[in-house]
Amino acid sequence: MEVGYGSGDKTGFFTQGRRSLKALTVQFKVKTVELARNIKKLGQDDPRRVIHSLKVGLALTLVSMFYYCQPLYSNFDETAIWAIMTVVVVFEFSVGATLGKGLNRGMATLMAGGLGAGAHHLANLSGHIGEPILLGFFVFLQATISTFLRFFPKIKSRYDYGMLIFILTFSLISVSGYRDDEILELAHRRLSTICIGGATCVIISIVIFPVWAGEDLHNLIALNIEKLGNFLEGFGDEYFKRTGVEECNEDKKILEGYKSFLNSNYSEGSLANFAAWEPGHGRFPFRHPWKLYLKVGTLARECAYRIEALNGYLNADIQVSSEVSTIIQEACTTMSLESGKALKELALAIKIMVQPSSADSHIENAKSAAKNIKSLLKSGIWEDIDLLKVIPGVTVCSILVDVVTCTEKIAASIHELASKAQFKSAESPLSEQIQSVKSAQMVNCPHVITVSESTLAASPSESSSAPKASKQSMEV
Amino acid sequence: MEVGYGSGDKTGFFTQGRRSLKALTVQFKVKTVELARNIKKLGQDDPRRVIHSLKVGLALTLVSMFYYCQPLYSNFDETAIWAIMTVVVVFEFSVGATLGKGLNRGMATLMAGGLGAGAHHLANLSGHIGEPILLGFFVFLQATISTFLRFFPKIKSRYDYGMLIFILTFSLISVSGYRDDEILELAHRRLSTICIGGATCVIISIVIFPVWAGEDLHNLIALNIEKLGNFLEGFGDEYFKRTGVEECNEDKKILEGYKSFLNSNYSEGSLANFAAWEPGHGRFPFRHPWKLYLKVGTLARECAYRIEALNGYLNADIQVSSEVSTIIQEACTTMSLESGKALKELALAIKIMVQPSSADSHIENAKSAAKNIKSLLKSGIWEDIDLLKVIPGVTVCSILVDVVTCTEKIAASIHELASKAQFKSAESPLSEQIQSVKSAQMVNCPHVITVSESTLAASPSESSSAPKASKQSMEV
Numbered sequence: 001m002e003v004g005y006g007s008g009d010k011t012g013f014f015t016q017g018r019r020s021l022k023a024l025t026v027q028f029k030v031k032t033v034e035l036a037r038n039i040k041k042l043g044q045d046d047p048r049r050v051i052h053s054l055k056v057g058l059a060l061t062l063v064s065m066f067y068y069c070q071p072l073y074s075n076f077d078e079t080a081i082w083a084i085m086t087v088v089v090v091f092e093f094s095v096g097a098t099l100g101k102g103l104n105r106g107m108a109t110l111m112a113g114g115l116g117a118g119a120h121h122l123a124n125l126s127g128h129i130g131e132p133i134l135l136g137f138f139v140f141l142q143a144t145i146s147t148f149l150r151f152f153p154k155i156k157s158r159y160d161y162g163m164l165i166f167i168l169t170f171s172l173i174s175v176s177g178y179r180d181d182e183i184l185e186l187a188h189r190r191l192s193t194i195c196i197g198g199a200t201c202v203i204i205s206i207v208i209f210p211v212w213a214g215e216d217l218h219n220l221i222a223l224n225i226e227k228l229g230n231f232l233e234g235f236g237d238e239y240f241k242r243t244g245v246e247e248c249n250e251d252k253k254i255l256e257g258y259k260s261f262l263n264s265n266y267s268e269g270s271l272a273n274f275a276a277w278e279p280g281h282g283r284f285p286f287r288h289p290w291k292l293y294l295k296v297g298t299l300a301r302e303c304a305y306r307i308e309a310l311n312g313y314l315n316a317d318i319q320v321s322s323e324v325s326t327i328i329q330e331a332c333t334t335m336s337l338e339s340g341k342a343l344k345e346l347a348l349a350i351k352i353m354v355q356p357s358s359a360d361s362h363i364e365n366a367k368s369a370a371k372n373i374k375s376l377l378k379s380g381i382w383e384d385i386d387l388l389k390v391i392p393g394v395t396v397c398s399i400l401v402d403v404v405t406c407t408e409k410i411a412a413s414i415h416e417l418a419s420k421a422q423f424k425s426a427e428s429p430l431s432e433q434i435q436s437v438k439s440a441q442m443v444n445c446p447h448v449i450t451v452s453e454s455t456l457a458a459s460p461s462e463s464s465s466a467p468k469a470s471k472q473s474m475e476v
Numbered sequence: 477m478e479v480g481y482g483s484g485d486k487t488g489f490f491t492q493g494r495r496s497l498k499a500l501t502v503q504f505k506v507k508t509v510e511l512a513r514n515i516k517k518l519g520q521d522d523p524r525r526v527i528h529s530l531k532v533g534l535a536l537t538l539v540s541m542f543y544y545c546q547p548l549y550s551n552f553d554e555t556a557i558w559a560i561m562t563v564v565v566v567f568e569f570s571v572g573a574t575l576g577k578g579l580n581r582g583m584a585t586l587m588a589g590g591l592g593a594g595a596h597h598l599a600n601l602s603g604h605i606g607e608p609i610l611l612g613f614f615v616f617l618q619a620t621i622s623t624f625l626r627f628f629p630k631i632k633s634r635y636d637y638g639m640l641i642f643i644l645t646f647s648l649i650s651v652s653g654y655r656d657d658e659i660l661e662l663a664h665r666r667l668s669t670i671c672i673g674g675a676t677c678v679i680i681s682i683v684i685f686p687v688w689a690g691e692d693l694h695n696l697i698a699l700n701i702e703k704l705g706n707f708l709e710g711f712g713d714e715y716f717k718r719t720g721v722e723e724c725n726e727d728k729k730i731l732e733g734y735k736s737f738l739n740s741n742y743s744e745g746s747l748a749n750f751a752a753w754e755p756g757h758g759r760f761p762f763r764h765p766w767k768l769y770l771k772v773g774t775l776a777r778e779c780a781y782r783i784e785a786l787n788g789y790l791n792a793d794i795q796v797s798s799e800v801s802t803i804i805q806e807a808c809t810t811m812s813l814e815s816g817k818a819l820k821e822l823a824l825a826i827k828i829m830v831q832p833s834s835a836d837s838h839i840e841n842a843k844s845a846a847k848n849i850k851s852l853l854k855s856g857i858w859e860d861i862d863l864l865k866v867i868p869g870v871t872v873c874s875i876l877v878d879v880v881t882c883t884e885k886i887a888a889s890i891h892e893l894a895s896k897a898q899f900k901s902a903e904s905p906l907s908e909q910i911q912s913v914k915s916a917q918m919v920n921c922p923h924v925i926t927v928s929e930s931t932l933a934a935s936p937s938e939s940s941s942a943p944k945a946s947k948q949s950m951e952v
Contacts, residue, residue, distance in 0.1 A: 042627055049627045057620035060643070061612045064651045068608040081648055088619075088644040132544040136537045143564075144533035151518055151525045167536070168564040172557055175540045262781075266742040305738075305781050312878065377867060391853060395871045402788065 051209045052093055059087045059204045063197055079189040086197025091205065095281075096213035096274030098205045102198035103277070104162035109194055112166040113187035115142075116173030120183055123174070135174055142170050157273055213274035214284050218350065220271065221293050224264065225300050225410065226347035227257040231307050232340030232403065236333030239314055239396065240325055256311070261304050268297045283353055292417040296350075299413050303343075303406035306399055313396050320396070321389040327381055328393050331373040335400045338366035339407045346414050353423045356414050363411055366404045373397050527685045528569055535563050535680045539673055555665040562673025567681065571757075572689035572750030574681045578674035579753070580638035585670055588642040589663035591618075592649030596659055599650070611650055618646050633749055689750035690760050694826065696747065697769050700740065701776050701886065702823035703733040707783050708816030708879065712809030715790055715872065716801055732787070737780050744773045759829055768893040775889050779819075779882035782875055789872050800869040803857055807849040808869075811876040814842035815883045822890050829899045832890050839887055842880045849873050 043050045066080040090101045119142075123134040146167045149155055155163065173187055205211075234255050272290045280286040320328075342362035349356035377394070417423075519526045542556040566577045595618075599610040622643045625631055631639065649663055681687075710731050748766045756762040796804075818838035825832035853870070893899075 038628075039624075042624075049624060053620045053624040056623040056643075057616040057618075060619045060647055061616045064612065064615055064647060067651045068612075081652070084647050084651065085644060088640060088647065136540065136544075139540055140533040140537045142533075143536045144529045147532040148515075148518075148525060148529040152514075164564060167532075168561060171536055171540060171560050171564065175543045175560065176557070263739070263741050265739045305784050308781050309785055309875075391870055391874055394867055395874050398867055398871045399785075 048093075048209065048211050052211065055204050055208055056087075056091050058208075059091055059200050060084065062204075063087050063200055066196075079186070079193050082190055082193040083197035083200075086194050087201055090198055091201045092274075094211045094213035094216065094271075094274050094278075095202075095205050096276070096278040098201050099279075100158070100274060100277035101161050102202055104159060105165050105194060106191075106198055108162040108165035109169050109191055112169035113173055113191060116170040117183050117187060119170070119174040120176075138174055139171050143167050158276075210281070212278055212281050212284070213271045214278050214288060214290060215282065217268065217271035217275050217290065217293050218284070220264070220268065221297050221300070222347045222350040224258075224261045224297065224304075225343050225350070227261060228300060228303055228307060229340045229343030229347060230254050231256075231258050231311075232336045232343060235310060235314070235340070236329075236336040239320070239336075240329050240333065255314070258304050258307055261301065262308065265297065265301065268294055289417065289420045292413070292420060296410065296413045296417060299406070299410045303403060303410060306403050306406060310396065310399050310403070313392060313399075320393040324390055324393040327376065328373065328397055331369050331376060332393075332397055332400055334369035335366050335373070335397075335404055338362045338369065339400075339404055342366060342407050342411065346411055349418070349423070350414065353421070355418050355423050355425045356411065357425075359411055359414075363404075363408055366407065370401045370404045373401065524569075524685065524687050528687065531680050531684055532563075532567050534684075535567055535676050536560065538680075539563050539676055542672075555662070555669050558666055558669040559673035559676075562670050563677055566674055567677045568750075570687045570689035570692065570747075570750050570754075571678075571681050572752070572754040574677050575755075576634070576750060576753035577637050578678055580635060581641050581670060582667075582674055584638040584641035585645050585667055588645035589649055589667060592646040593659050593663060595646070595650040596652075614650055615647050619643050634752075686757070688754055688757050688760070689747045690754050690764060690766060691758065693744065693747035693751050693766065693769050694760070696740070696744065697773050697776070698823045698826040700734075700737045700773070700780075701819050701826070703737060704776060704779055704783060705816045705819030705823060706730050707732075707734050707787075708812045708819065711786060711790070711816070712805075712812040715796070715812075716805050716809065731790075734780050734783055737777065738784065741773065741777065744770055765893065765896045768889070768896060772886065772889045772893060775882070775886045779879060779886060782879050782882060785875055786872065786879070789868060789875075796869040796872070797865040800866055803852065804849065804869050804873055807845050807852060808873055808876055810845035811842050811849070811873075811880055814838045814845060815876075815879055818842065818883050818887065822887060825894070825899070826890065829897070831894050831899050831901045832887065833901075835887055839880075839884055842883065846877045846880045849877065 063083045063086075066083060086102075086105065090098060090105060092098045092101060119135070119138045123131045123138065126134050146163050150160055150163045169190075173183060176183065176186070231254075238255060272294050275288075275290045278284075278286075280288075339362070342359040345359040345362065346356050349359065377397070539559045539562075542559060562578075562581065566574060566581060568574045568577060595611070595614045599607045599614065602610050622639050626636055626639045645666070649659060652659065652662070707730075714731065748770050751764070751766045754760075754762075756764075815838070818835040821835040821838065822832050825835065853873070
């Protein structure tokens with residue numbers, strides 16, 4: 001009995017083993033496929049990521065040639081590792097970030113090298129016992145002061161990396177046990193290898209498919225304003241239940257596109273920071289007013305908060321009653337549609353860099369609709385209607401009036417940007433472009449008009465910009 | 477004449493020179509005083525900054541002892557610079573960030589060292605010509621893949637620094653022109669110096685006035701919710717023009733305290749990230765549910781968007797008319813005051829880590845006030861009033877009803893946090909504490925009740941947390 005039981009158990013064990021092995025294989029296959037899909041998606045979302053990775057590989061391989069080429073190696077010998085380190089650490093996604101880090105590293109090394117050599121020389125004079133004490137004191141003092149300076153917001157935003165390298169180089173040079181002449185030689189070699197590494201990064205990052213932080217910022221702001229416009233254009237129909245317009249599946253997604261914008265101030269800030277390091281490129285001259293983009297972004301975010309409130313009413317259980325709807329529908333739809341159109345024309349004006357004058361007429365329309373709704377509310381129409389039924393509709397109206405004011409402010413800030421950045425004056429092409437974009441979109445989705453990412457060149461999506469900005473976190 | 481003119485000119489020149497020298501001295505003095513004031517303010521805003529700077533100085537001085545102590549130096553000779561580098565680069569403001577970077581650096585060096593040595597050995601076998609080609613290929617492949625992996629959000633958020641060090645170490649080890657046995661020796665020495673540097677940082681950062689990212693996150697969330705509470709508590713009186721309550725200068729500032737919260741999601745995210753690296757400390761055990769704080773923060777931010785809308789009505793030119801005011805004042809003030817009280821009790825419950833049950837009654841009060849206002853709106857009271865006059869007041873009511881819902885959601889998420897983190901059950905001490913805090917504040921400012929930063933221990937202000945988070949940007 002026991003043997004029989006045992007043998008049965010054994011067969012069971014093998015069958016089970018085979019089964020669980022099979023299950024494991026299947027699971028492994030599933031996981032691999034999932035990973036492959038994730039990798040593919042990451043690359044497809046922003047193909048520049050793949051190119052960036054290849055660029056880093058190329059730069060590292062080039063710099064490591066130092067080790068293989070005897071004539072080069074004999075010049076620098078082991079300090080050649082500094083070139084490799086520089087490439088790994090300095091090469092960032094955008095040109096601005098790479099340039100900023102490279103310049104920070106170079107300048108800090110130069111200054112700290114000189115100061116460190118001086119400290120070393122001074123300590124050398126003070127005899128055998130005094131030397132380590134004095135050196136220790138210098139290192140302590142320098143590290144403490146520099147670390148504290150890193151807390152200053154202005155220094156942190158632009159020179160944080162430089163301060164770090166300053167502390168590092170000063171400590172290395174002043175502490176090292178070499179003789180004076182060797183130290184100068186060391187500092188000189190470190191500086192030249194860093195320059196070689198930094199130059200490699202900067203050249204590759206500019207020459208091969210450059211990613212300009214400034215252009216990203218420009219496109220990000222335009223895209224965000226466009227998303228607000230998309231919401232507002234679609235809002236009227238969506239809120240009043242779109243009588244007579246057929247359902248479009250993409251609607252909800254397009255309408256809620258603005259949400260990613262609510263928290264994008266950090267990406268905008270760091271992109272503007274990087275952009276300030278960039279030389280003139282393409283449509284953007286050196287000293288392009290990047291800070292104004294932040295102002296536009298802040299105003300647009302204020303509008304986005306209002307839109308978040310509107311979105312709440314879109315998803316609320318209590319819908320506007322039909323009798324109220326008939327009264328306010330026209331004015332509300334006009335306000336929403338015209339503000340939306342104005343925002344989208346503003347976005348397009350930023351994108352193609354022309355004066356945003358074509359948006360003004362839409363803003364005027366929206367303002368006159370706001371005026372209408374105010375006088376409508378004053379009229380005697382409402383006396384017979386239950387106030388509770390009126391409230392949601394009236395609240396939406398009042399938020400929309402706010403949105404019109406926000407749109408005006410955004411337009412003013414974009415006008416300021418356009419004049420400071422000397423955008424071309426708007427001629428016929430703008431309205432023609434808009435028209436062509438509109439008609440292309442109309443085919444897919446009759447009542448929501450979108451200038452989508454793919455329609456206009458190289459707009460980075462949120463997903464690509466946010467990691468780019470946070471990519472800065474935690475380097476060597 | 478000419479001579480006279482010339483000599484007059486000369487005297488004039490000297491006088492002018494003396495004057496401009498005086499002006500320069502004065503300007504220099506002003507600038508110096510201003511700088512000193514800025515430095516003092518930076519230190520006073522968060523004295524932990526000064527302590528952090530001193531800690532960095534101490535750690536660097538300790539590690540540089542390697543160079544002065546002959547017995548230690550002879551063990552490591554030049555690789556001792558890695559210890560200094562590690563300290564400069566790994567020492568961060570909070571324990572979590574320091575630990576995270578240290579562990580990332582150690583693990584990455586270990587893995588990349590092994591892999592690099594393997595690659596070097598493999599390339600060695602392939603002959604004189606094949607070696608550099610194969611090595612170049614390995615470096616290129618590794619750098620490309622690792623750089624691409626850094627784009628994965630999960631890897632970026634926790635292991636970005638590790639990936640960087642992985643690329644660096646692999647390249648250094650595999651490329652270096654040493655013999656195999658020397659390479660193992662090099663890898664071993666690099667690893668041990670890095671461990672020494674890292675351990676120095678971690679020990680100093682934990683032992684001397686530790687700054688825990690987890691505690692900062694805990695306090696930040698509590699403080700932010702409290703700010704919302706402050707606004708709501710003050711809102712009713714402020715909106716209805718505070719009849720019978722004397723003016724208080726600090727009001728506006730307290731009311732607008734919530735503004736910094738609108739954009740704090742980035743600081744919250746990075747603090748939660750660092751906190752996950754931290755061991756158990758004080759009131760927080762290891763594996764404290766830090767992610768739930770983010771959930772609470774997100775819900776509270778949604779409430780903050782509503783409050784931003786309310787604030788717009790506070791500053792609007794059109795004020796609520798007196799006849800409307802008399803009707804809605806009570807219910808609105810109750811909703812606002814009770815939600816505010818609830819939020820402040822929730823904040824206090826987080827701060828002192830007790831079950832937030834005392835907030836429930838306030839939420840119930842706010843909910844019943846919301847119910848009242850709804851039935852009030854349904855009643856016939858409004859028939860004689862011009863609708864335009866009603867609108868601002870009614871809109872404020874409807875936003876307040878929204879705020880009450882938000883408050884409920886926040887309370888639910890804090891209940892979840894309290895049960896997961898096993899907060900103590902609330903007994904008498906909580907209400908007693910609140911009472912004592914209240915009566916202390918009442919003296920200064922009769923109708924705005926604040927549990928200010930200084931009242932409860934170690935709450936970091938926004939200004940200290942935001943830079944701390946962004947401090948991570950751009951290291952070596």
